[in-house]
Amino acid sequence: MVAVLEKELETYECKRAELVGKAKDKFALVKDTEIVDIFDSELDAIRAGYERFGNVPFLVKQIVEIETPESFTSNLMGI
Amino acid sequence: MPSFTTQVPNLQQVGPVVEVRIAVGTALEEIERNAGREIPTPAAAVAMIDTGATGTVLREDIPQQLGLNPVGVALISTPSSANVQCYRYAVRLLFPNRVVVETLAIAAPLQGQHIQCLIGRDVLKHGVFVYTGYIDQFTLSF
Numbered sequence: 001m002v003a004v005l006e007k008e009l010e011t012y013e014c015k016r017a018e019l020v021g022k023a024k025d026k027f028a029l030v031k032d033t034e035i036v037d038i039f040d041s042e043l044d045a046i047r048a049g050y051e052r053f054g055n056v057p058f059l060v061k062q063i064v065e066i067e068t069p070e071s072f073t074s075n076l077m078g079i
Numbered sequence: 080m081p082s083f084t085t086q087v088p089n090l091q092q093v094g095p096v097v098e099v100r101i102a103v104g105t106a107l108e109e110i111e112r113n114a115g116r117e118i119p120t121p122a123a124a125v126a127m128i129d130t131g132a133t134g135t136v137l138r139e140d141i142p143q144q145l146g147l148n149p150v151g152v153a154l155i156s157t158p159s160s161a162n163v164q165c166y167r168y169a170v171r172l173l174f175p176n177r178v179v180v181e182t183l184a185i186a187a188p189l190q191g192q193h194i195q196c197l198i199g200r201d202v203l204k205h206g207v208f209v210y211t212g213y214i215d216q217f218t219l220s221f
Contacts, residue, residue: 002152002164009152042183046150046169047106055107057148069156070185073131074197077157078188079165 007032008059019063030059038063082206082220083175090215095128097174097219099196101137103145104169105181119145121173124195128208128219132199135172135182138189141196142168153185172202178221180205 002009008030012019015035019028027045029036031053039045045060085097100121102108108118122144124137134153142149149166156162165185172180180202189195206221 002149002166004166005149005152043106043169043181046104046183049150050106050110055111055146055148058150060151067154069154069162070133071131072129072133072136072155072157072197072199074129075158076127076189076191076194076197077136077155078190079155079157079160079163 004057005059008057011035012059012061016063020065023063024065026063028059028061028063030061080220081176081178082218083178084216084218085175086214086216088215090210090212090217095210095217096194097126097128097198099124099126099198100173101141101145101184101196102171102173103147104171107147107169121145125193126172126196126198127194128203128217129197129199130203130208132197134199134201135184136187136189136197136199137168137170137184138195139186142166142170142186145170149186151183155185155187172196172198174219178219180221 011033012030023038027039027042029045029049049058087093102121122141147168151167152164153167167183209218
Protein backbone atom coordinates (compact mmCIF):
# COMPACT_ATOMS: atom_id res chain seq x y z
CA MET A 1 0.00 0.00 0.00
CA VAL A 2 2.97 2.34 0.44
CA ALA A 3 5.12 1.18 -2.47
CA VAL A 4 6.48 4.67 -3.19
CA LEU A 5 8.39 4.65 0.11
CA GLU A 6 9.19 0.94 0.24
CA LYS A 7 12.95 1.43 -0.17
CA GLU A 8 13.04 4.10 2.56
CA LEU A 9 11.04 1.90 4.94
CA GLU A 10 13.46 -0.97 4.33
CA THR A 11 16.39 1.34 5.00
CA TYR A 12 14.81 2.55 8.24
CA GLU A 13 13.97 -0.98 9.40
CA CYS A 14 17.52 -2.18 8.73
CA LYS A 15 18.96 0.61 10.87
CA ARG A 16 16.19 0.92 13.44
CA ALA A 17 17.96 -0.83 16.32
CA GLU A 18 21.04 1.31 15.84
CA LEU A 19 18.95 4.48 15.60
CA VAL A 20 16.96 3.64 18.73
CA GLY A 21 20.24 3.27 20.59
CA LYS A 22 21.49 6.71 19.67
CA ALA A 23 18.47 8.90 18.87
CA LYS A 24 15.32 7.45 20.40
CA ASP A 25 12.17 9.60 19.91
CA LYS A 26 13.89 11.90 17.42
CA PHE A 27 13.04 12.01 13.70
CA ALA A 28 15.03 10.38 10.92
CA LEU A 29 15.04 11.76 7.40
CA VAL A 30 15.45 8.85 5.00
CA LYS A 31 15.94 8.94 1.23
CA ASP A 32 16.52 5.78 -0.79
CA THR A 33 19.12 3.75 1.13
CA GLU A 34 20.48 6.62 3.24
CA ILE A 35 19.64 7.93 6.69
CA VAL A 36 20.22 11.55 5.72
CA ASP A 37 20.05 13.15 9.16
CA ILE A 38 18.34 13.11 12.55
CA PHE A 39 16.16 15.98 13.83
CA ASP A 40 14.51 16.97 17.10
CA SER A 41 11.24 17.94 15.41
CA GLU A 42 9.23 16.32 12.65
CA LEU A 43 8.57 19.61 10.84
CA ASP A 44 12.30 20.43 10.84
CA ALA A 45 12.98 17.04 9.25
CA ILE A 46 10.32 17.62 6.60
CA ARG A 47 11.64 21.12 5.82
CA ALA A 48 15.15 19.67 5.44
CA GLY A 49 13.78 16.99 3.13
CA TYR A 50 12.12 19.56 0.88
CA GLU A 51 15.20 21.78 0.90
CA ARG A 52 17.51 18.92 -0.01
CA PHE A 53 15.37 16.86 -2.38
CA GLY A 54 12.48 19.12 -3.45
CA ASN A 55 8.89 17.97 -3.83
CA VAL A 56 9.62 14.26 -4.18
CA PRO A 57 8.77 11.34 -1.90
CA PHE A 58 10.98 10.96 1.17
CA LEU A 59 10.47 9.40 4.57
CA VAL A 60 10.43 11.16 7.92
CA LYS A 61 10.05 8.63 10.68
CA GLN A 62 10.04 8.96 14.45
CA ILE A 63 12.63 6.64 15.95
CA VAL A 64 10.79 4.30 18.32
CA GLU A 65 11.27 0.71 19.40
CA ILE A 66 7.64 -0.27 18.82
CA GLU A 67 5.33 1.78 16.65
CA THR A 68 1.86 2.46 18.06
CA PRO A 69 -0.87 2.58 15.40
CA GLU A 70 -3.02 5.68 15.08
CA SER A 71 -6.63 4.76 15.77
CA PHE A 72 -9.73 5.80 13.86
CA THR A 73 -13.23 4.91 15.02
CA SER A 74 -14.99 6.26 11.92
CA ASN A 75 -16.44 3.81 9.42
CA LEU A 76 -15.89 6.46 6.73
CA MET A 77 -12.20 5.61 6.43
CA GLY A 78 -12.68 3.04 3.69
CA ILE A 79 -9.83 0.90 4.99
CA MET B 80 -8.03 33.90 19.96
CA PRO B 81 -8.68 32.82 16.32
CA SER B 82 -11.91 30.89 16.07
CA PHE B 83 -14.90 30.09 13.93
CA THR B 84 -18.46 29.09 14.70
CA THR B 85 -20.58 27.01 12.35
CA GLN B 86 -24.31 26.37 12.33
CA VAL B 87 -25.29 23.00 10.86
CA PRO B 88 -28.99 22.23 10.35
CA ASN B 89 -29.67 18.88 12.06
CA LEU B 90 -26.21 18.74 13.61
CA GLN B 91 -26.91 15.37 15.23
CA GLN B 92 -27.51 13.67 11.86
CA VAL B 93 -24.96 15.52 9.76
CA GLY B 94 -22.18 15.92 12.30
CA PRO B 95 -19.83 18.85 12.87
CA VAL B 96 -18.90 19.59 9.26
CA VAL B 97 -17.23 22.69 7.92
CA GLU B 98 -15.97 23.81 4.53
CA VAL B 99 -12.20 24.10 4.54
CA ARG B 100 -9.43 24.50 2.02
CA ILE B 101 -6.34 22.32 2.01
CA ALA B 102 -3.06 23.96 1.03
CA VAL B 103 0.48 22.64 0.69
CA GLY B 104 2.58 22.95 3.85
CA THR B 105 4.48 26.14 4.61
CA ALA B 106 7.93 24.62 4.05
CA LEU B 107 7.12 23.42 0.55
CA GLU B 108 5.30 26.64 -0.33
CA GLU B 109 8.33 28.75 0.65
CA ILE B 110 10.70 26.57 -1.34
CA GLU B 111 8.50 26.57 -4.42
CA ARG B 112 7.95 30.33 -4.19
CA ASN B 113 11.68 31.02 -3.82
CA ALA B 114 12.31 28.85 -6.87
CA GLY B 115 9.76 30.87 -8.86
CA ARG B 116 7.44 27.92 -9.28
CA GLU B 117 3.68 28.14 -9.12
CA ILE B 118 1.99 27.31 -5.82
CA PRO B 119 -0.95 24.92 -6.24
CA THR B 120 -4.35 26.43 -5.53
CA PRO B 121 -5.74 25.12 -2.25
CA ALA B 122 -8.28 22.32 -2.64
CA ALA B 123 -11.79 22.82 -1.30
CA ALA B 124 -13.09 20.10 0.99
CA VAL B 125 -15.93 19.37 3.35
CA ALA B 126 -14.38 18.34 6.65
CA MET B 127 -15.87 16.67 9.68
CA ILE B 128 -14.42 17.22 13.12
CA ASP B 129 -13.83 13.72 14.45
CA THR B 130 -12.82 13.28 18.06
CA GLY B 131 -12.44 9.54 17.33
CA ALA B 132 -9.54 10.15 14.96
CA THR B 133 -5.99 10.30 16.28
CA GLY B 134 -4.96 12.35 13.27
CA THR B 135 -6.29 14.27 10.31
CA VAL B 136 -7.29 12.33 7.19
CA LEU B 137 -7.59 13.51 3.60
CA ARG B 138 -9.36 11.72 0.80
CA GLU B 139 -6.68 10.27 -1.45
CA ASP B 140 -7.36 12.54 -4.42
CA ILE B 141 -6.61 15.74 -2.49
CA PRO B 142 -2.81 15.31 -2.21
CA GLN B 143 -2.85 14.50 -5.93
CA GLN B 144 -4.76 17.71 -6.68
CA LEU B 145 -2.08 19.63 -4.77
CA GLY B 146 0.78 17.82 -6.48
CA LEU B 147 2.06 16.60 -3.14
CA ASN B 148 4.36 13.66 -2.55
CA PRO B 149 4.35 11.68 0.70
CA VAL B 150 6.76 12.64 3.47
CA GLY B 151 6.05 9.68 5.70
CA VAL B 152 4.01 6.63 6.49
CA ALA B 153 1.56 6.12 9.34
CA LEU B 154 0.42 2.84 10.80
CA ILE B 155 -3.32 2.97 11.41
CA SER B 156 -6.11 0.87 12.85
CA THR B 157 -9.79 1.26 11.97
CA PRO B 158 -12.97 -0.63 12.94
CA SER B 159 -12.40 -3.02 10.03
CA SER B 160 -8.62 -3.34 9.81
CA ALA B 161 -5.45 -3.22 11.87
CA ASN B 162 -1.90 -2.03 11.23
CA VAL B 163 -2.47 -0.65 7.74
CA GLN B 164 0.21 1.65 6.37
CA CYS B 165 -0.91 4.95 4.82
CA TYR B 166 1.00 7.84 3.31
CA ARG B 167 1.40 11.08 5.25
CA TYR B 168 1.43 14.54 3.68
CA ALA B 169 2.45 17.96 5.03
CA VAL B 170 -0.49 20.34 4.60
CA ARG B 171 -2.16 23.45 5.97
CA LEU B 172 -5.84 23.44 6.85
CA LEU B 173 -7.52 26.76 6.06
CA PHE B 174 -10.65 27.13 8.19
CA PRO B 175 -13.18 29.99 8.08
CA ASN B 176 -12.15 33.31 9.65
CA ARG B 177 -8.58 32.79 8.46
CA VAL B 178 -7.90 30.13 11.06
CA VAL B 179 -4.90 28.15 9.79
CA VAL B 180 -3.46 24.92 11.19
CA GLU B 181 -0.34 23.21 9.88
CA THR B 182 -0.35 19.45 10.24
CA LEU B 183 0.56 16.08 8.78
CA ALA B 184 -2.44 14.28 7.33
CA ILE B 185 -2.81 10.71 6.21
CA ALA B 186 -4.53 9.79 2.96
CA ALA B 187 -7.37 7.27 2.91
CA PRO B 188 -10.25 6.38 0.56
CA LEU B 189 -12.81 8.10 2.86
CA GLN B 190 -15.93 6.37 1.68
CA GLY B 191 -19.08 8.47 1.62
CA GLN B 192 -20.49 11.20 -0.54
CA HIS B 193 -19.91 14.40 1.32
CA ILE B 194 -16.77 14.20 3.46
CA GLN B 195 -13.30 14.69 2.00
CA CYS B 196 -11.46 15.33 5.25
CA LEU B 197 -11.57 14.27 8.89
CA ILE B 198 -10.17 16.77 11.37
CA GLY B 199 -8.51 14.70 14.05
CA ARG B 200 -7.06 15.17 17.50
CA ASP B 201 -3.76 16.36 16.04
CA VAL B 202 -5.62 19.59 15.29
CA LEU B 203 -7.89 19.56 18.32
CA LYS B 204 -4.90 19.31 20.65
CA HIS B 205 -4.11 22.94 19.81
CA GLY B 206 -7.55 24.32 20.61
CA VAL B 207 -10.97 24.28 22.21
CA PHE B 208 -13.84 22.47 20.54
CA VAL B 209 -17.30 23.49 21.78
CA TYR B 210 -20.24 21.39 20.54
CA THR B 211 -23.50 23.13 21.41
CA GLY B 212 -25.97 20.48 20.33
CA TYR B 213 -29.21 22.12 21.43
CA ILE B 214 -28.70 24.99 18.95
CA ASP B 215 -27.01 22.90 16.17
CA GLN B 216 -23.79 24.85 16.47
CA PHE B 217 -20.11 24.22 17.15
CA THR B 218 -17.07 26.42 17.66
CA LEU B 219 -13.40 25.68 17.19
CA SER B 220 -10.93 28.10 18.79
CA PHE B 221 -7.14 28.16 18.85
